[in-house]
């Protein structure tokens with residue numbers, strides 16, 4: 015959280031947005047972005063534009079197995095500068111293209127991928143490159159339908175599928191790797207300038223040849239714009255290494271939609287920034303920043319950056335991951351309705367691009383998460399409700415908040431402490447005036463099987479009585495100023511502060527030791543906490559109140575001599591990585607860590623949860639939060655949410671209730687509020703609001719089996735926990751821009767949270783398929799068609815439009831409990847929503863929810879299948895099968911499966927857990943009997959009402975009471991009709 019002037023923020027947020035846009039750069043205020051856009055403008059104006067970069071054909075060197083190749087690259091404008099290209103195709107068809115300057119003045123930053131990637135990907139042994147006259151080629155995939163062409167002159171990379179262009183690198187000739195140079199050499203090169211060379215024969219070009227060398231000016235422009243030093247506001251960036259930016263165009267012919275590159279407060283289907291139809295004038299910016307009261311519709315940078323972009327059309331999905339850690343701007347254009355162009359401009363770094371060939375959304379998520387990792391499977395409790403505020407001010411405050419939740423029977427799993435728990439903002443160190451008994455307090459929370467999460471920020475107060483700071487200082491682990499020697503000092507919550515350099519390997523074990531709850535000899539450790547205390551990492555962009563753009567000076571030096579500018583966007587990820595490792599290291603065997611981070615990068619999904627930062631209590635922010643969570647989900651980071659209620663402001667009851675409706679359908683569900691806001695814990699609401707929120711939270715808890723099953727799938731396959739329409743129905747064009755309704759995992763639940771003031775009804779789009787969708791609550795049945803269908807449904811304050819797609823089985827647990835671990839042995843309800851064909855299928859995954867024993871095969875993974883007992887039957891046979899025992903080849907953690915044994919300890923522990931109710935929706939006729947193992951069961955049947963022209967119908971409902979079946983065993987229920 016951040017607020018400079020917390021005292022000045024009045025209760026209500028004015029409608030006028032308060033973001034200090036002048037604190038943050040636009041493209042025109044960043045030299046390298048100006049240069050990149052100018053390059054693009056020159057190319058667009060010049061019909062004979064041709065990239066100066068080419069491959070020296072004689073240099074192509076295939077690896078011994080022909081699976082990869084390297085080549086020398088030259089630029090005609092700098093014939094003496096050398097570049098090297100490295101191209102390879104991985105086992106799963108992902109193409110990696112790397113280019114670096116060779117024998118330059120220094121090494122370009124080349125470590126972004128090493129932090130982002132889970133491991134070095136295996137190069138395919140099957141795919142072979144062949145060298146031709148004009149380039150190097152490879153073909154692979156089904157029927158060799160995927161072809162990659164790397165042409166010599168100019169250098170261009172094209173991926174085709176079935177003869178159609180899918181991804182093109184440098185097709186527009188905007189590739190430019192500014193080589194390292196010195197001021198002196200540049201001055202010298204201007205002397206004795208002679209005749210212009212090729213590419214300079216047009217009038218337009220003649221005009222730009224002013225000042226700079228004519229050979230380079232047509233390409234690089236006529237001035238040394240921002241090459242050597244730059245100022246912004248009162249800050250000067252000395253740029254000791256001069257210009258070194260990287261520009262590349264990446265186009266997606268035949269794809270009319272692009273998604274990804276979080277985090278921006280914008281629509282999921284990215285609006286354009288250039289050309290016809292541009293919605294924004296500035297490119298999307300990736301530069302992790304603490305943006306105070308951010309805009310709800312903007313390309314401005316926010317707290318995290320994931321440089322992955324997907325392009326989509328009705329018959330293809332492809333993507334690229336650009337492993338760059340420095341500030342990056344991305345222009346998006348649409349040269350024709352069905353083609354998308356993008357232009358990536360980065361401040362520093364090598365070219366390291368992964369092309370994800372698709373062809374389906376599911377393939378893309380697999381390809382991306384095999385690179386950067388799937389989301390960690392969270393502890394089960396972490397999917398419950400988190401109650402936070404800046405701040406619960408004392409141990410007694412925490413106890414009384416917990417008491418009030420219990421008095422009002424409102425479920426909650428986690429209580430949070432923001433920065434004011436600490437003495438003078440020295441994190442880990444309790445302010446004993448207000449928290450005299452921290453461990454007792456945490457134990458009081460844990461007694462109801464709840465947890466606490468406590469904040470630990472990366473800024474360390476520079477004072478000798480703070481062991482965390484003095485140890486980091488004495489071990490030489492702090493980030494250095496531009497001189498590379500002096501510890502950098504900046505201003506943050508703790509006043510004069512220093513920052514640990516988590517790129518320094520020496521920091522890793524030391525950081526882990528801090529979180530140990532047992533004494534560590536003369537090494538300080540956090541004995542005043544518990545092994546189950548979760549950690550909140552905030553301010554890790556890093557946020558620095560007196561730094562340029564509220565962050566760290568770019569010339570600061572990290573381990574290895576890298577400048578901060580090189581790795582700025584990666585910085586926040588290392589903090590949460592190490593913190594999650596530290597939390598895990600507290601016990602042996604480890605428990606699943608809970609770490610929330612504000613700043614993130616590609617790969618952060620491996621370490622915990624994220625949230626969308628300091629949103630405002632406005633309807634716009636509520637609505638855009640849904641889109642941002644979807645954008646993070648498709649970018650691999652499923653465990654995402656926005657502050658319920660909005661961080662700033664005092665939401666009126668209607669808004670707060672609606673915000674809970676959004677929250678209970680977010681993967682991460684936390685309410686949070688600024689220190690200047692009024693208390694707004696749900697028990698403080700008047701009726702009917704309080705009861706509505708209680709019911710919404712209970713709905714969330716009842717659906718934890720669905721969420722957990724979805725998280726488990728995400729942790730194995732990379733498929734997002736919340737899925738936008740284009741992911742589930744990739745061929746349905748009506749859904750490509752939908753981002754205010756989505757599916758929960760693979761469950762078949764479709765939800766549209768209400769984010770409009772005064773709404774009493776909502777329009778919901780049902781996908782293009784001949785299928786029935788059931789209202790979750792009243793069982794109204796809506797039929798979609800192959801063209802798709804809009805329906806209008808009631809959406810009064812207590813209502814959340816929620817549907818079950820025909821053909822799904824939804825497992826829930828419907829007994830209200832105070833916290834989720836208390837539900838461990840609660841019985842299940844199965845909602846069987848029959849498809850048009852009278853069938854259905856669903857999954858349930860369970861494990862102990864807190865350790866890693868699932869990796870040793872200790873889990874339960876069931877499949878529920880409903881099918882017709884005979885072809886013409888109007889009845890249904892419902893069976894429960896052991897999915898794990900079938901060892902399906904896809905979508906499974908093979909390691910865990912290999913050790914699976916149906917009588918594992920966890921399965922035994924829950925063997926007595928019953929199915930207490932089965933609800934079958936959409937039976938065609940009243941049953942004559944409902945039996946299990948030959949015995950008649952107790953049941954009731956309510957016939958449906960057929961749809962008329964004016965009205966949708968209601969589904970028939972069969973309720974089977976207490977069939978006395980275990981959730982872990984195989985069984986069959988036969989409904990005869």
Ligand SMILES: *[C@@H]1O[C@H](CO)[C@@H](O)[C@H](O)[C@H]1NC(C)=O
Pocket residue numbers: 132516522588591592620
């Ligand atoms: C980050 O996490 C991964 C595990 O996913 C680990 O292998 C890697 O070493 C970590 N990075 C650092 C800086 O410790």
Ligand SMILES: *[C@@H]1O[C@H](CO)[C@@H](O)[C@H](O)[C@H]1NC(C)=O
Pocket residue numbers: 748779801802803804
């Ligand atoms: C559904 O409504 C949206 C928004 O009004 C409209 O653009 C779309 O064409 C409609 N779709 C169908 C299938 O009627």
